[in-house]
Amino acid sequence: MLQSKAVGAAMLDANLLDRDVTPVAVALIRQSIPFVIHSAIGMPDELKQLHPDIPVIPKPAAAEAVVNALLEQLAA
16 A cells, blocks of 8 residues: 555554564655554564654544654654
């Protein structure tokens, strides 16, 4: 999807159906697309080592908190 659609920002869960979100997060970083991770398990270890500054909003969280974190990334 990142290769065929314009993406302005993203909210990711740490777990995908077949693996963690690290490849998607790295692709977003390479394309300078702001994002946050909203997850019950936190950031995957590999991603944490590569990019420890990615915002992680733990589940459960109020929708307002998640949106505000994403807006902060958009403003940065």
